[in-house]
Amino acid sequence: MPLPVMRLDVVSEFPYKHSTGETIGRFLAGLKEQKRIWGQRVGGLGVVVPPLGYSEVDGSAGGEWVEVKPTGVVTAVAVVHQAVDGLHPFPPPFAFVLVRLDGADTALAHVVKDGVERLRVGSRVEAVWAPDDERRGSIRDIACFTVVS
Amino acid sequence: MTEPPKEPVRYVETTVHLPYHYVAGDVRARYLAALKEKKILGARCSRTGKVFVPPLVASPESFAPCDELVEVADRGVVTTFCVVNLPVIGRNIEIPYVASSVALDGADISIFALVQECRPEDVRMGMRVEAVWKPDGERQGDHQDIQYFRPTGEPDAPRESFLHRL
Numbered sequence: 001m002p003l004p005v006m007r008l009d010v011v012s013e014f015p016y017k018h019s020t021g022e023t024i025g026r027f028l029a030g031l032k033e034q035k036r037i038w039g040q041r042v043g044g045l046g047v048v049v050p051p052l053g054y055s056e057v058d059g060s061a062g063g064e065w066v067e068v069k070p071t072g073v074v075t076a077v078a079v080v081h082q083a084v085d086g087l088h089p090f091p092p093p094f095a096f097v098l099v100r101l102d103g104a105d106t107a108l109a110h111v112v113k114d115g116v117e118r119l120r121v122g123s124r125v126e127a128v129w130a131p132d133d134e135r136r137g138s139i140r141d142i143a144c145f146t147v148v149s
Numbered sequence: 150m151t152e153p154p155k156e157p158v159r160y161v162e163t164t165v166h167l168p169y170h171y172v173a174g175d176v177r178a179r180y181l182a183a184l185k186e187k188k189i190l191g192a193r194c195s196r197t198g199k200v201f202v203p204p205l206v207a208s209p210e211s212f213a214p215c216d217e218l219v220e221v222a223d224r225g226v227v228t229t230f231c232v233v234n235l236p237v238i239g240r241n242i243e244i245p246y247v248a249s250s251v252a253l254d255g256a257d258i259s260i261f262a263l264v265q266e267c268r269p270e271d272v273r274m275g276m277r278v279e280a281v282w283k284p285d286g287e288r289q290g291d292h293q294d295i296q297y298f299r300p301t302g303e304p305d306a307p308r309e310s311f312l313h314r315l
Contacts, residue, residue: 006182012166013165014164015238025157028161086166138158
């Protein structure tokens with residue numbers, strides 16, 4: 001006997017509250033209060049953004065704080081055409097990117113909202129800041145990156 | 150400015166939001182529809198004869214098709230369990246409660262079930278339990294149709310009878 005198709009729409013929500021720790025906590029405070037992006041110079045890696053407080057190569061403790069530029073070069077691109085509602089930051093198409101900021105030696109994961117059709121590995125991008133009253137100490141205090149060339 | 154603010158941001162709050170659109174498929178739809186009639190269906194492997202509950206299209210063990218739906222009992226044995234002492238957001242069960250694996254009579258693997266109507270410290274491997282169904286007219290054809298399992302008071306099942314049905 002054929003059965004009607006049984007379907008169910010379910011939304012799973014996981015309300016996380018991450019403890020940031022000292023190093024990422026100060027990195028985020030820099031975004032929120034100073035509109036500056038900070039990295040750390042660590043052994044074997046150069047300037048790491050976002051900073052971890054230690055070297056992933058030799059385990060040595062994180063060194064001096066170094067400010068990097070809000071501009072940089074894209075080292076990887078994944079364009080999203082089918083967004084997940086409530087999970088992804090923008091309607092499609094947008095792109096997840098890795099950006100090596102000027103002055104940094106590692107790449108930061110972020111998003112590019114507009115101009116994805118001209119986005120390539122090697123594109124130059126610039127940070128777009130969230131408005132002053134909307135920065136709350138999160139990586140989204142950088143609203144997105146925009147393609148400059 | 151030579152460094153970021155001394156006072157770090159302490160927390161980041163993010164809600165992961167995952168919308169699922171779930172389609173039961175043929176055997177799972179029959180299984181759910183049967184719950185409404187207070188029946189629990191399994192699927193029998195055409196090669197090994199093992200009965201999987203909820204029913205599967207093919208055996209994950211032998212890869213042979215499970216082409217026969219069979220009814221299993223709404224009672225069985227606690228094969229393993231965990232006493233939960235921590236509340237979880239969105240789950241309104243009074244703690245402590247017992248989350249258990251129950252091997253239903255006639256099934257070769259266990260289902261996941263709540264055990265109630267007894268003290269958590271009295272639950273044990275081998276304890277006989279039975280389903281407590283929602284009343285007639287309230288069953289929807291979903292897993293909530295079985296409210297929980299409760300002890301039957303029968304003698305415990307011998308360990309060999311369920312060690313391979315965890």
